[in-house]
Amino acid sequence: MAGKTLYDKLWQLHLVEQRDDGTALIYIDRHLIHEVTSPQAFEGLRLAGREPWRRDANLAVPDHNVPTEKAERAGGVAAIADPVSRLQVQTLDENCDAFDIVEIPINDRRQGIVHVVGPEQGATLPGMTVVCGDSHTSTHGALGALAHGIGTSEVEHVLATQCLIQKKMKNLLIRVDGQVQPGVTAKDIALAIIGEIGTAGGTGFAIEFGGEAVRALSMEGRMTLCNMSIEAGARMGMIAVDDVTLDYVKGRPYAPSGEQWTAAEAAWRDLHSDDDAEFDRVVVLEGAAIKPQVTWGTSPEMVLPIDALVPGPQDFEDPVKRSACERALEYMGLEAGQAISEIRPDRVFIGSCTNSRIEDLREAANVVRGRSKAASVKQVLIVPGSGEVKAQAEAEGLDKVFMDAGMEWREPGCSMCLAMNADKLGAGEHCASTSNRNFEGRQGFGGRTHLVSPAMAAAAAVAGHFVDVRELIEGAA
Amino acid sequence: MKPFTVHSGLVAPMDRANVDTDLIIPKQFLKSIKRSGFGPNLFDELRYLDEGQPGEDCSGRPVNDEFPLNFPRYAGASVLLARENFGCGSSREHAPWALEDYGFRCIIAPSFADIFFNNCFKNGMLPIALDAEIVDGLFQAMYANEGYALEVDLPNQLIRTPEGESIAFEVDAFRKDCTVNGLDDIGITLKSADAIRHYEAGLRQRAPWLFDVIGSR
Numbered sequence: 001m002a003g004k005t006l007y008d009k010l011w012q013l014h015l016v017e018q019r020d021d022g023t024a025l026i027y028i029d030r031h032l033i034h035e036v037t038s039p040q041a042f043e044g045l046r047l048a049g050r051e052p053w054r055r056d057a058n059l060a061v062p063d064h065n066v067p068t069e070k071a072e073r074a075g076g077v078a079a080i081a082d083p084v085s086r087l088q089v090q091t092l093d094e095n096c097d098a099f100d101i102v103e104i105p106i107n108d109r110r111q112g113i114v115h116v117v118g119p120e121q122g123a124t125l126p127g128m129t130v131v132c133g134d135s136h137t138s139t140h141g142a143l144g145a146l147a148h149g150i151g152t153s154e155v156e157h158v159l160a161t162q163c164l165i166q167k168k169m170k171n172l173l174i175r176v177d178g179q180v181q182p183g184v185t186a187k188d189i190a191l192a193i194i195g196e197i198g199t200a201g202g203t204g205f206a207i208e209f210g211g212e213a214v215r216a217l218s219m220e221g222r223m224t225l226c227n228m229s230i231e232a233g234a235r236m237g238m239i240a241v242d243d244v245t246l247d248y249v250k251g252r253p254y255a256p257s258g259e260q261w262t263a264a265e266a267a268w269r270d271l272h273s274d275d276d277a278e279f280d281r282v283v284v285l286e287g288a289a290i291k292p293q294v295t296w297g298t299s300p301e302m303v304l305p306i307d308a309l310v311p312g313p314q315d316f317e318d319p320v321k322r323s324a325c326e327r328a329l330e331y332m333g334l335e336a337g338q339a340i341s342e343i344r345p346d347r348v349f350i351g352s353c354t355n356s357r358i359e360d361l362r363e364a365a366n367v368v369r370g371r372s373k374a375a376s377v378k379q380v381l382i383v384p385g386s387g388e389v390k391a392q393a394e395a396e397g398l399d400k401v402f403m404d405a406g407m408e409w410r411e412p413g414c415s416m417c418l419a420m421n422a423d424k425l426g427a428g429e430h431c432a433s434t435s436n437r438n439f440e441g442r443q444g445f446g447g448r449t450h451l452v453s454p455a456m457a458a459a460a461a462v463a464g465h466f467v468d469v470r471e472l473i474e475g476a477a
Numbered sequence: 478m479k480p481f482t483v484h485s486g487l488v489a490p491m492d493r494a495n496v497d498t499d500l501i502i503p504k505q506f507l508k509s510i511k512r513s514g515f516g517p518n519l520f521d522e523l524r525y526l527d528e529g530q531p532g533e534d535c536s537g538r539p540v541n542d543e544f545p546l547n548f549p550r551y552a553g554a555s556v557l558l559a560r561e562n563f564g565c566g567s568s569r570e571h572a573p574w575a576l577e578d579y580g581f582r583c584i585i586a587p588s589f590a591d592i593f594f595n596n597c598f599k600n601g602m603l604p605i606a607l608d609a610e611i612v613d614g615l616f617q618a619m620y621a622n623e624g625y626a627l628e629v630d631l632p633n634q635l636i637r638t639p640e641g642e643s644i645a646f647e648v649d650a651f652r653k654d655c656t657v658n659g660l661d662d663i664g665i666t667l668k669s670a671d672a673i674r675h676y677e678a679g680l681r682q683r684a685p686w687l688f689d690v691i692g693s694r
């Protein structure tokens with residue numbers, strides 16, 4: 001018999017009951033909750049007279065609706081200007097109170113984007129099943145966990161039963177061989193993969209990322225990569241546990257210590273695919289061939305290296321893709337054949353659960369240091385992923401680097417990633433964004449998003465147009 | 478949950494690939510803490526010419542006459558015909574809620590995004606994946622015939638066309654059972670409460686670090 005993949009092992013470890021019809025009851029170790037997708041689930045519990053199955057498996061944090069401006073933020077929940085946003089955050093507070101669930105509230109130092117907070121607090125650990133009513137829950141797979149987004153009905157299901165009814169996915173290995181060049185980051189790898197397999201390429205699969213270039217990534221980079229599994233169509237992406245994982249987890253507030261650490265480490269060391277494991281599909285990329293990436297269209301698969309030209313409908317054979325290209329060019333206000341490096345962002349956003357961790361901010365600051373925001377760029381928002389990231393960045397003086405360059409240093413939250421709070425694009429504005437989705441209207445009605453790495457976003461902010469960041473940093477080609 | 482057995486309904490088109498959940502229901506409407514009332518804002522950015530706001534009365538808003546769902550011939554449609562990778566993007570269940578609130582009971586496309594597909598069943602809506610060629614044929618037939626309706630027979634897993642054709646479709650047995658009978662998933666799972674407790678006891682032995690760390694309030 002062939003060996004097991006990491007996904008097979010995690011599945012097996014959490015199998016409560018296998019049913020004849022191919023579905024299975026899977027146990028959920030950690031349930032993360034935020035304000036947008038939970039109110040209707042709590043309401044459902046209330047209506048049915050149900051209680052949470054296991055309170056200590058849940059952790060809540062508001063992130064999507066929280067304001068990121070210091071002044072508005074200072075007054076806590078009551079001071080959120082938008083009444084609809086305020087109600088959602090208040091409802092989370094009330095539900096957590098009523099159902100006895102631990103919440104990290106708005107101005108707690110640990111508050112931040114749920115996918116930054118989970119790993120940072122050790123609330124998500126290797127070997128866990130982790131779910132949250134948010135598709136970027138795939139992020140937590142970076143720790144060697146089985147992590148995926150769920151809808152609100154499933155949020156209610158997990159609250160009430162600590163389980164989910166699931167069907168096993170197929171196994172997809174994405175291997176990035178060799179090493180990436182300096183200046184090429186996890187974000188570029190993620191975008192290159194999506195460019196290669198398309199936004200539906202991973203549908204029906206659980207992705208495992210492997211290969212030398214993936215192994216060489218820090219935990220922050222691995223989270224960026226797993227975060228975007230959903231943009232490749234897969235609900236979950238994961239990476240085997242190694243020393244990098246264990247070093248990251250050790251000492252985190254909710255992580256085990258002492259004897260429990262020893263036992264946990266022993267169990268976690270087995271969380272990798274066996275040498276003879278069989279995958280249903282394998283995709284291989286050469287790390288050295290990956291250049292900094294920029295999306296030009298309205299789907300993450302509409303992505304090209306920085307030195308490329310914007311494509312035209314005639315470049316696509318498939319009629320569906322051809323018309324998608326036509327529509328995207330019109331929405332984005334771009335011409336076929338135009339150099340990507342000619343696109344001039346009106347705003348720059350560095351943040352989101354993809355790229356708001358300390359390493360991301362360091363990469364951006366390295367580019368910005370000693371330079372300033374281009375005059376043509378109206379606004380550069382730097383939004384740390386959590387209060388802890390913010391404090392760390394401030395301790396390193398990164399906030400000064402950004403502010404000296406004319407950029408705005410904000411409070412943690414989702415911010416302009418989806419424009420649910422006041423941070424958004426105007427119609428027709430281009431944005432260099434480190435987030436994960438460039439869908440029409442995602443960052444504001446009529447807004448035009450270009451997905452890039454933090455270093456590339458910073459480079460665009462200082463140059464006033466997209467530019468190969470490798471030209472701006474030392475030690476790069 | 479409303480049971481879904483045999484449903485006949487007018488067919489309307491959403492003729493583009495990769496329709497994402499942001500397009501199905503833009504994020505400003507996610508701020509609602511309710512489950513219903515999203516129908517008027519389904520495909521908001523395509524249906525109207527202005528930017529919709531939550532809580533706003535949509536009846537006075539400027540309508541995009543070029544968007545098919547606004548054509549009189551598709552009024553009252555309950556079967557949506559779509560292209561590949563329908564429902565990609567975020568996991569928001571507001572997307573199926575909006576489709577359902579608008580009046581759709583069935584969506585037919587060559588492929589769906591996983592989370593969206595799953596969310597449809599949780600709301601008594603039936604997503605059906607068919608070969609791209611068959612879907613294309615349905616698009617042609619629908620465009621050519623005003624009032625084009627389909628009969629979707631879930632118990633027999635058949636779609637019947639006005640031309641008298643029957644198209645078979647796949648659906649997983651558990652989901653079919655729940656959807657046909659309008660069963661609540663949670664109630665079904667709680668029948669396995671003993672198995673869950675048994676599993677939990679074993680887990681506590683094997684991985685004690687997973688318990689009591691976060692606690693309750």
Ligand code: SF4
Binds near residue numbers: 064134352353418
């Ligand atoms: S940062 Fe963006 S993608 Fe991530 S959880 Fe928040 S809204 Fe979703």
